[in-house]
Amino acid sequence: MVPSIWIRQHGANDPCRRQLALAIVTAPQPADTLPENDGMPRWVPRAIGLLLGGVIFLWLLRELFESLSGFLVTILISFFFSFALEPAVNFLEKRGVRRGFGTLIMFSAALILIGGFSFIVGTVLAEQTTHFVEDAPELIDDLEVWLQENIDETTDLNAVRDQFLNEDGLGEQLTGLADNVVGIGATVVGLVFQIFTIALFTFYLTADGPRLRRTICSRLKPDRQRRVLGVWDLAIQKTGGYILSRTVLATISSIVTWIAFNIIGVPFPLALAVWVGVVSQFVPVVGVYIAGALPVILTLLESPTRSLWALLFLVAYQQFENYLLAPRIDSKTLKIHPAVSFGSVLVGASVLGPAGALLALPAAATAQGIISASGERYAIEEGPLTRIGSTPGKTATTVVEAALPEHGLDEPLVGDDADGSE
Numbered sequence: 397m398v399p400s401i402w403i404r405q406h407g408a409n410d411p412c413r414r415q416l417a418l419a420i421v422t423a424p425q426p427a428d429t430l431p432e433n434d435g436m437p438r439w440v441p442r443a444i445g446l447l448l449g450g451v452i453f454l455w456l457l458r459e460l461f462e463s464l465s466g467f468l469v470t471i472l473i474s475f476f477f478s479f480a481l482e483p484a485v486n487f488l489e490k491r492g493v494r495r496g497f498g499t500l501i502m503f504s505a506a507l508i509l510i511g512g513f514s515f516i517v518g519t520v521l522a523e524q525t526t527h528f529v530e531d532a533p534e535l536i537d538d539l540e541v542w543l544q545e546n547i548d549e550t551t552d553l554n555a556v557r558d559q560f561l562n563e564d565g566l567g568e569q570l571t572g573l574a575d576n577v578v579g580i581g582a583t584v585v586g587l588v589f590q591i592f593t594i595a596l597f598t599f600y601l602t603a604d605g606p607r608l609r610r611t612i613c614s615r616l617k618p619d620r621q622r623r624v625l626g627v628w629d630l631a632i633q634k635t636g637g638y639i640l641s642r643t644v645l646a647t648i649s650s651i652v653t654w655i656a657f658n659i660i661g662v663p664f665p666l667a668l669a670v671w672v673g674v675v676s677q678f679v680p681v682v683g684v685y686i687a688g689a690l691p692v693i694l695t696l697l698e699s700p701t702r703s704l705w706a707l708l709f710l711v712a713y714q715q716f717e718n719y720l721l722a723p724r725i726d727s728k729t730l731k732i733h734p735a736v737s738f739g740s741v742l743v744g745a746s747v748l749g750p751a752g753a754l755l756a757l758p759a760a761a762t763a764q765g766i767i768s769a770s771g772e773r774y775a776i777e778e779g780p781l782t783r784i785g786s787t788p789g790k791t792a793t794t795v796v797e798a799a800l801p802e803h804g805l806d807e808p809l810v811g812d813d814a815d816g817s818e
Contacts, residue, residue, distance in 0.1 A: 469748060469751050470590070470593055470594055470597065471597065472751070472755060473594050473751055473754070473755070474594050474597035474598045474601055475601060476635060476754065476755055476758065477594065477598040477602075478597075478598050478601035478602040478605065479631055479632045479635035479636070479758070480635050480636065480638075480639050481499065481502050481503075481598070481602045482602055482605060482632050483632065483636050484498075484502050485498045485499050485502055485602055485603075485605075488501065488502075495603055495605075495606075496603045499599055499602045499603040500599075502602075503595070503599060513670070513674060516667050516670070517667065517671050519667075520664045520667045520668070520671075520694075521690075524663070524664075524694050524697065527697070542700045542701070543700075609624075609625065609628060612624065613625065627762070627766055630762055630765045630766065631758070631762045634730060634758045634761035634762045634765065635758040635762075637729040637730045637731070637758075637761065638729070638730060638757050638758040638761070640729050641722075641725050641726050641728075641729040641730060641757075642677045642678055643677075644725055644729070645673075645677050645717065645721065645722060645725060646673040646674050646676075646677040646678070647673065648673075648721070649672060649673035649676060649677065649713070649717065650669045650670050650672065650673030650674070651669075651673075652713060653668075653669040653672045653673060653709075653710075653713070654666055654669035654670075656706075656709045656713075657669055657691065657706065660695075660702050660705045660706050660709065661695075661699070661702050662691055662694070662695045662702065662706050663694055663695065663698060664694070668690065668691040668694070671687060671690060671691070672687045672688065672690075672691065672710070673687075674687075675687035676688075676714075679750075682750065684714060688707070688710040688711075688714075691706055691710075692706050692707045692710070718738075722737070723735075723737050723738060726757065730757060730758070730761040731761065731764075731765075732757070732760060732761045732764060736760055736764065737757060737760070740756040740757060740759070740760035741753050741756045741757065743756065744756025744759070
């Protein structure tokens with residue numbers, strides 16, 4: 397019944413009936429009678445625009461990062477070298493030497509060491525190359541006899557011998573080498589430019605280190621300044637520890653290799669031992685292979701048997717160093733767990749290649765120090781799962797004490813008693 401008719405029939409003066417009629421009139425209509433709205437909601441175009449804008453921004457950011465990746469790696473390496481030089485420069489500055497001049501002194505000392513090392517190795521290579529060219533036919537004959545006696549009686553190296561004795565064959569090799577001169581020259585020029593760029597940034601980062609830190613801290617609150625400077629100092633400590641560990645490993649490797657090369661009969665044992673020690677420690681990833689290849693090849697020119705013994709020694713010593721010696725030294729100098737040390741090198745090499753392997757250990761040690769200094773640390777509940785060592789009555793070292801390094805940023809354990817007992 398229509399509400400107006402219902403009101404006329406039953407009376408319009410009754411308040412209850414009138415309120416009921418109004419409720420019926422204002423009741424929502426069925427869904428099929430509602431007006432249709434074909435327009436798009438206002439937020440949809442805005443959401444689509446924001447989505448497209450975000451995708452474009454991320455794509456541009458990715459392209460920018462790829463374009464600047466080489467420059468960013470250069471900056472990281474420069475910071476690494478500046479951290480390594482800063483303790484020595486600070487030492488000279490405390491003795492009255494101006495910071496810029498002290499940085500120049502350290503750069504000159506590094507260049508003298510690198511130049512002397514290159515001169516020694518270059519002299520050995522030049523001398524051995526001359527002997528190789530002169531004695532190549534005889535060496536090939538000796539190698540053929542050795543292969544026939546020890547591996548295969550049917551070995552024939554006449555084709556190889558003809559390449560050295562035949563002028564046409566030697567000419568073809570020289571022609572092929574000449575064709576690659578342009579490519580080799582471009583590679584050398586690029587490498588020299590990269591080294592010069594890293595040296596330039598390293599010099600300015602070291603000489604103007606205090607000014608750079610003041611500029612950064614001027615934008616920060618005092619509490620954040622203390623934290624940034626603490627992290628910076630920690631990075632310098634860890635980088636110095638890394639250089640110390642590499643120097644110790646290079647010294648041990650050089651001494652052991654020199655003794656072994658003297659016993660085996662490797663030519664130029666001292667020069668090649670220093671080559672193996674320095675290159676294997678300071679050239680990341682491929683340094684081990686480059687360091688071992690040179691003495692093996694030079695010994696092969698004189699005696700294949702001694703060359704094989706040299707190769708076996710280098711492989712055995714490398715395994716000993718990688719799994720026993722290096723992790724222990726890194727744990728002392730960098731205060732980093734051996735497993736973290738080994739894993740960080742693998743991760744760094746896979747992410748940034750040789751540069752990542754070079755920066756991996758000091759970066760991991762710095763990150764571990766920052767993590768250990770952040771947040772709160774609590775006393776350990778002693779039990780079978782947290783006890784280190786099985787000697788009865790001996791105080792066990794807690795997991796926190798064994799895993800985290802000691803440095804100036806560490807916070808005291810929360811919940812320790814006054815007497816230090818847990």
